[in-house]
Amino acid sequence: MSYPRKACHHFLFLAAAMLLSFSALSTVAATDEVGLYRIFETSIENDKAYENKFNDAELRCKYTAPSSREVEFAGFFDGDGEGGGDAKTGNVWKLRFLPDELGEWQYSWSWSDGTSGGSGTFTCVAEGAGKGILRPYKENPQWFAYNGTEPVWIKSYYETGHGSIAQPFEWITANVYQPMLDRGYNHLQVNWLLSLCCFGQYYLDGPAPSTEDLALYEEGRASSTMRLDVWKMMERHLGWLNERNVGVHMFLGFEGRKNEGASWEKLSEEEKDFYVRYVVARVAPFANVAGWNFVWEDPGHRESHELGLARLLEKYDVFNHLRTYQDEHPRDNEYERPEYTFAAIENHFIAAPEKPLDRLYRKTPWTHHQACLVGYVPGKPVFMSEGNALWRRYWHERTGATQDDLRQAAWGCATAGSSFCWNGHAKEYELAVRGPEGIPFHGEDNPFTVSAKYIDILSKVMADEVAFFRMSPQDHLLTHHDPFRVWCLAETGKQYLVFSCAGEPFWLHVTEGNYGDNVWVDAKTGEQRPFPTLKATAKELSSEDPDERRIGTKAVKITPPDRETDWVLILRNGG
Numbered sequence: 378m379s380y381p382r383k384a385c386h387h388f389l390f391l392a393a394a395m396l397l398s399f400s401a402l403s404t405v406a407a408t409d410e411v412g413l414y415r416i417f418e419t420s421i422e423n424d425k426a427y428e429n430k431f432n433d434a435e436l437r438c439k440y441t442a443p444s445s446r447e448v449e450f451a452g453f454f455d456g457d458g459e460g461g462g463d464a465k466t467g468n469v470w471k472l473r474f475l476p477d478e479l480g481e482w483q484y485s486w487s488w489s490d491g492t493s494g495g496s497g498t499f500t501c502v503a504e505g506a507g508k509g510i511l512r513p514y515k516e517n518p519q520w521f522a523y524n525g526t527e528p529v530w531i532k533s534y535y536e537t538g539h540g541s542i543a544q545p546f547e548w549i550t551a552n553v554y555q556p557m558l559d560r561g562y563n564h565l566q567v568n569w570l571l572s573l574c575c576f577g578q579y580y581l582d583g584p585a586p587s588t589e590d591l592a593l594y595e596e597g598r599a600s601s602t603m604r605l606d607v608w609k610m611m612e613r614h615l616g617w618l619n620e621r622n623v624g625v626h627m628f629l630g631f632e633g634r635k636n637e638g639a640s641w642e643k644l645s646e647e648e649k650d651f652y653v654r655y656v657v658a659r660v661a662p663f664a665n666v667a668g669w670n671f672v673w674e675d676p677g678h679r680e681s682h683e684l685g686l687a688r689l690l691e692k693y694d695v696f697n698h699l700r701t702y703q704d705e706h707p708r709d710n711e712y713e714r715p716e717y718t719f720a721a722i723e724n725h726f727i728a729a730p731e732k733p734l735d736r737l738y739r740k741t742p743w744t745h746h747q748a749c750l751v752g753y754v755p756g757k758p759v760f761m762s763e764g765n766a767l768w769r770r771y772w773h774e775r776t777g778a779t780q781d782d783l784r785q786a787a788w789g790c791a792t793a794g795s796s797f798c799w800n801g802h803a804k805e806y807e808l809a810v811r812g813p814e815g816i817p818f819h820g821e822d823n824p825f826t827v828s829a830k831y832i833d834i835l836s837k838v839m840a841d842e843v844a845f846f847r848m849s850p851q852d853h854l855l856t857h858h859d860p861f862r863v864w865c866l867a868e869t870g871k872q873y874l875v876f877s878c879a880g881e882p883f884w885l886h887v888t889e890g891n892y893g894d895n896v897w898v899d900a901k902t903g904e905q906r907p908f909p910t911l912k913a914t915a916k917e918l919s920s921e922d923p924d925e926r927r928i929g930t931k932a933v934k935i936t937p938p939d940r941e942t943d944w945v946l947i948l949r950n951g952g
Contacts, residue, residue, distance in 0.1 A: 410501075440474055476499075533566060760796045911948060
């Protein structure tokens with residue numbers, strides 16, 4: 378049977394109208410293009426009445442990659458889609474996804490309550506591609522690498538503005554984030570991602586925040602009280618940093634109790650499951666999430682707390698972002714557990730198991746070095762999340778640490794094969810960007826711009842002078858030295874880096890080679906001085922030290938240029 382053309386059009390219109398009356402509608406066209414490792418996002422309207430739109434119906438989606446690989450990942454309720462709405466109001470759900478293959482992706486969604494779903498496509502393109510997700514470097518998992526294959530030296534700062542997400546966004550990006558990017562920082566440890574506490578801590582020399590009420594949800598009621606306006610603020614910051622490939626590690630994470638915020642313990646098992654699912658659905662598609670974290674200073678083994686969280690994240694995060702807990706005393710760490718994929722550590726209980734004695738050594742660089750060494754489990758990189766000499770904020774005042782301690786502790790972490798963050802904020806409960814009390818990237822009136830320069834020098838050495846990603850801690854190659862003051866990072870036979878606090882002399886054991894591209898670097902100023910060519914022949918490969926008898930190496934006695942500064946020796950084998 379055939380129909381007149383006009384009748385056909387009328388029939389198709391009626392059919393489409395009937396279909397739309399039973400379906401939730403996507404607002405994304407089929408020709409959308411998304412950069413590799415960037416965020417695909419589409420909004421879907423669902424006008425069905427629910428008692429609790431966060432939890433009564435689950436939006437499910439299956440993504441099919443150009444290679445035919447299938448990935449299932451949930452969507453989430455987002456109120457009116459612009460930061461408004463609550464459990465009862467709003468009709469916008471969103472799908473977010475992180476594409477990791479070039480080409481056309483297909484996706485189809487459905488609803489757990491039987492509401493009709495739909496489908497669509499988008500194209501993943503190379504233009505505008507992101508770096509991808511930080512993971513252990515496959516070739517040498519002492520270090521981090523984008524997607525496990527592109528090594529990156531982590532240059533990280535602890536940005537502590539809990540309540541700053543409520544200040545004008547353009548002011549924060551211009552005065553806080555951009556100066557860090559201009560100095561080469563590619564990683565931030567933050568307190569505002571999953572906003573649970575401390576909202577009065579914002580930048581006092583900036584515009585006033587729009588609110589100091591930023592609690593993400595009400596105590597014990599995550600599934601019905603999510604603050605969509607707060608999510609909008611957080612994601613705007615996270616997205617800006619994601620577009621610039623700046624990794625973000627959440628220091629306070631999922632537990633607010635330790636900072637007088639919402640407590641993980643007050644959530645039922647069902648609420649915990651919802652909270653993690655919702656967070657993952659919203660946040661995991663941001664490639665720059667550089668570490669899920671429970672909160673600071675945990676023991677690591679509690680299934681009711683940090684370990685249980687890690688298991689939920691492992692279950693729901695299909696993109697497999699890094700997972701950790703922060704260990705206060707890493708010599709007794711739990712990082713061998715498969716749920717944890719990197720180590721976030723502090724430098725406590727390295728000097729002694731008794732806190733009164735241990736506290737005396739928390740500013741010392743060697744406790745940072747040792748903490749990084751003992752915190753490493755093969756395959757899981759170490760990040761010194763809270764090194765006490767590295768934090769002017771909080772710890773310097775309590776330990777008496779100096780900027781010399783900060784510089785030496787940073788090198789202690791690096792020579793232990795670890796990454797770290799540092800902080801130059803002056804005050805514990807007040808923040809400023811400019812002036813003597815501000816972040817130390819603005820002018821010379823802040824005394825801690827000196828430390829910022831120290832970190833610049835270290836980062837330049839690691840990124841430009843050595844292939845750090847092929848190196849590992851090799852303190853056993855040192856003899857006749859003070860082990861609290863001299864440390865070695867090496868790719869044996871190819872490149873050696875030795876850090877010497879205050880010019881401490883040492884002997885270095887090297888293997889056969891012609892080391893002719895050598896240099897001393899002043900860790901305070903960056904000044905370089907030549908170091909003479911060093912040859913180690915096969916006949917010499919036994920220790921010159923009769924107490925050592927190390928066959929296969931040549932022991933070289935080395936004295937730094939002076940005792941007035943810290944010296945970094947770099948030896949490179951030219952063949």
